[in-house]
Amino acid sequence: MQDSLLYPPKRKTVMDNDIERILIRREQIARRVAELADDIARTYKDIGKGGLTLVSILSGSIIFLSDLIRHLPMKMRIGVITVSSYPGARTTSQGPKLQQQQLNIDVAAQHVLIVDDILDTGQTLDVVQQTLRARGPASLRTCVLLRKPGKAPPHVTADFVGFDIENVFVVGYGLDYNDHYRNWPDIGVLRPQLYR
């Protein structure tokens, strides 16, 4: 476990009133992210000088990614891929749409780690895993901060999971509702009257 954790100080925000309850506090998130980084570092300890290739699924994973990578000791390259499964004001998946040529890094023969915010129905990860596998990586693993129960098909799995959570729509720490709340430092549930 690292001796310093990455999270912002407590202060009031205009978003606080929109949150019904906090599910995971910033201190818990920070502690778990450091543990995940330890697991990942152990898994890739013999990776060699080519290092790791991270592929971050935009935009929900940006904060998780930025905290996670600062705990990782190996050389790495960072790519991003765009998938939108909740366009606009929706809280149920409309099916992921992989925009073409949205992967900005070469993954052939690389050790690839996908980083995503949350595994829910698994549709997003399924598409991304297939896309990356088709490009011939040396290895392919997946890390998600959150995982919801029961909806993902058995072949869509994550190798590293931060927290298993209940089946509720969450915001904060990178996760949005209608593109807001990504900068809220904890992970919480919105007041139901805010959903359109």
Ligand code: 5GP
């Ligand atoms: P899946 O394709 O597994 O159903 O969903 C994955 C994507 O949907 C995630 O990367 C995330 O962007 C979005 N998503 C799923 N559940 C939630 C949630 O509870 N809150 C938010 N803000 N986004 C979610």
Ligand code: MG
């Ligand atoms: Mg996402």
